[in-house]
Amino acid sequence: DTAVSQTPKYLVTQMGNDKSIKCEQNLGHDTMYWYKQDSKKFLKIMFSYNNKELIINETVPNRFSPKSPDKAHLNLHINSLELGDSAVYFCASSLIESNTEAFFGQGTRLTVV
């Protein structure tokens, strides 16, 4: 039973397109995150939602729009994709109250051509 699952695992699309990545967690966590891993493997936070409320919004182009319909889901929509958006995007979740570990999904490798 996968704890944090994201779909799709691979996404190849053309410049200018709009695409979405979905994430779901079944751990009962109250906080979810999107991280971006670039070609040099560097991991950097993009967004965080706590109980469906946006709490962290790093310096990310406004072409990226997260949406959390409920505590268990956090989706990422990207408009007008650019070559530089190519990366691996990871969803993660944690339970803030207990300060426990963050669990990561398997990642979505986005390639913009």
Next chain:
Amino acid sequence: GENVEQHPSTLSVQEGDSAVIKCTYSDSASNYFPWYKQELGKGPQLIIDIRSNVGEKKDQRIAVTLNKTAKHFSLHITETQPEDSAVYFCAAVEAGGTSYGKLTFGQGTILTVHP
């Protein structure tokens, strides 16, 4: 904001040797320091963590040390095995603060264990 530096960027050892990865952080408010292992094509997975009220923690072949004064922490893997080969990330978190569990990662270390 927090800044985490990690060294070395690559580490190659023979099976059975020890491996040490070091990290420094800048924000004295950080109080939780997890280490993640990322295998090819997978997401990062927690292997060990340490909180600021502890100086050392061990779990079988893996140990982590923390020096709050110097703001550095290290991962030690003993008796390395080929399956330890992966990318390792350190991270710092201000747990319980306004960062809401935001992980600031180091740059990663590619560990290769040769049989």
